[in-house]
Amino acid sequence: MKKMTALFAAAACGLMLGACGGAQEQQQQESKADEAAQTKHTVLVAYFSASEAHVTAQVAKNLAEAVDGDLFEIVPEQIYTAEDLDWNNEKSRSTVEMKDSAARPAVASKVENMGQYTTIYVGFPIWWYTAPRIINTFLEQYSLKGKTIIPFATSGGSGMGKSGEDLKKASAPDANWILPGKVLNGNPSIDSLKAWVATMKKTPAVSVK
Numbered sequence: 001m002k003k004m005t006a007l008f009a010a011a012a013c014g015l016m017l018g019a020c021g022g023a024q025e026q027q028q029q030e031s032k033a034d035e036a037a038q039t040k041h042t043v044l045v046a047y048f049s050a051s052e053a054h055v056t057a058q059v060a061k062n063l064a065e066a067v068d069g070d071l072f073e074i075v076p077e078q079i080y081t082a083e084d085l086d087w088n089n090e091k092s093r094s095t096v097e098m099k100d101s102a103a104r105p106a107v108a109s110k111v112e113n114m115g116q117y118t119t120i121y122v123g124f125p126i127w128w129y130t131a132p133r134i135i136n137t138f139l140e141q142y143s144l145k146g147k148t149i150i151p152f153a154t155s156g157g158s159g160m161g162k163s164g165e166d167l168k169k170a171s172a173p174d175a176n177w178i179l180p181g182k183v184l185n186g187n188p189s190i191d192s193l194k195a196w197v198a199t200m201k202k203t204p205a206v207s208v209k
């Protein structure tokens, strides 16, 4: 009988522990879900970077940190080789694409959760004084109505030119663009990126006809 009681007690305890464990697990799951909801970023930094130095990639990484946003790389289906990037060759892939405003090089990646973002920083290297055509491909994949888009770039010295206006007109006319955006050369510090972002927040979106 003593043995039976002990067995019963152990079984009851086991059941209780099971119940306790289940409740604890549920609580943990709930707090994890709360955490995820809190850290769900509304700002996206999407960038394309092609040269071996990956200049734009570095700036984009720092910018994502400065704005506490998510980072997304626009990856071409066909990676650009050094020959593809030769702007001295009129037959190189980049020259051919940039001469054709309708060129839309395919992308290999897609932002699955675009709906969660309200502000998108779009970064690219300046090619022939404007944005590479793959940025058009990227933008045209989504419904961007009402989202704020802020372009940034790196370059060999050129400014933003009409890159933002060109992108807005051709590929995301319904978005609220803050233009002209900014060339962020010289690997700016996180603090200086934060200062730029603060000025962007005060700049009204523009409409381009």
Ligand SMILES: Cc1cc2nc3c(=O)[nH]c(=O)nc-3n(C[C@H](O)[C@H](O)[C@H](O)COP(=O)(O)O)c2cc1C
Pocket: 048, 049, 050, 051, 052, 053, 054, 055, 056, 057, 085, 086, 087, 094, 095, 124, 125, 126, 127, 128, 129, 130, 154, 155, 156, 157, 158, 159
């Ligand atoms: C095809 C091509 C065209 C370019 N055209 C320009 C240009 O018009 N003006 C400029 O200042 N730099 C130009 N550059 C230089 C890039 O904008 C610069 O090196 C940039 O920082 C590269 O960024 P990435 O490393 O992220 O690709 C060009 C580069 C390439 C490959």
